[in-house]
Amino acid sequence: MEGVFRRRMAGSSIRSTWGYHTARFWVLLAAFTDCVLGTLLALVIIESLDWEPLLPVALAAWISGALCWWLVVERPAKPTILRGTLFGVVSVLLTFVVWLFGIGPIIYNALSESPVSLSRLALAYTDPTALWFVLAIFAFGSVVAVPVGTVGGIVLVLFRRRVPLRSESTSGDGRETR
Numbered sequence: 134m135e136g137v138f139r140r141r142m143a144g145s146s147i148r149s150t151w152g153y154h155t156a157r158f159w160v161l162l163a164a165f166t167d168c169v170l171g172t173l174l175a176l177v178i179i180e181s182l183d184w185e186p187l188l189p190v191a192l193a194a195w196i197s198g199a200l201c202w203w204l205v206v207e208r209p210a211k212p213t214i215l216r217g218t219l220f221g222v223v224s225v226l227l228t229f230v231v232w233l234f235g236i237g238p239i240i241y242n243a244l245s246e247s248p249v250s251l252s253r254l255a256l257a258y259t260d261p262t263a264l265w266f267v268l269a270i271f272a273f274g275s276v277v278a279v280p281v282g283t284v285g286g287i288v289l290v291l292f293r294r295r296v297p298l299r300s301e302s303t304s305g306d307g308r309e310t311r
Contacts (some may be wrong), residue, residue, distance in 0.1 A: 156207045159293055160199050163206075167198025167224050170285050174278050189240045193232035197224045202289075212293040221286030225278045229271050 171194030172187055179186055201224040206216050 156203075160203050160207060163202030163220070163224075163289055164195045164199035166285055166289055167201075167228070167282075168195040170194070170281055171198075171225075171228055171278075174274075174281060178274060178277065185241075185244055189232055189237040190228070192240070193236045194224075194228045196236075197227035197231055201227060206290065206293065212290045214287055214290060217286040217288075217290030218283050219286070220290070221282035221284070222279055224286070225282035226275065229274055229278075233267055233270065 168191050172191045175187055175190040201220050205220045205223065206212050209216075
């Protein structure tokens with residue numbers, strides 16, 4: 134009885150729930166990587182060190198990186214090169230969508246000195262000039278960001294394949310299966 138209790142207590146440590154052998158760690162690492170790459174690309178595209186335009190990009194990249202990594206790589210538990218490529222492409226495109234139509238207008242509106250109602254912001258996207266501007270940002274940003282996101286996704290998957298999750302490397306009773 135004492136051995137069973139000791140095994141259960143050993144498995145409930147913080148290291149086992151947050152270590153680099155957990156899916157949670159890899160989701161957060163993918164979100165952080167996407168956030169850093171998105172912010173660096175925004176610095177190159179915007180050419181400004183001001184934090185106000187970079188904050189929405191970083192938040193959008195964090196959200197899309199975590200969501201895409203979980204749905205594409207961790208949930209199916211198949212870290213393949215193809216899935217890494219898919220993660221890079223989809224997370225970049227989703228970052229643009231979340232930034233342009235979600236987080237960006239809300240944060241810009243909250244930080245501006247003369248706030249505009251969100252219904253007026255929604256009308257701004259129906260203006261043809263604004264729509265062309267949004268499409269130009271999306272097209273130019275995609276041409277620059279998709280290759281970077283693809284390489285980042287492949288590198289992240291290669292690292293993920295070298296470190297199996299606890300559920301992939303142990304049997305049900307905690308013994309190594311290799």
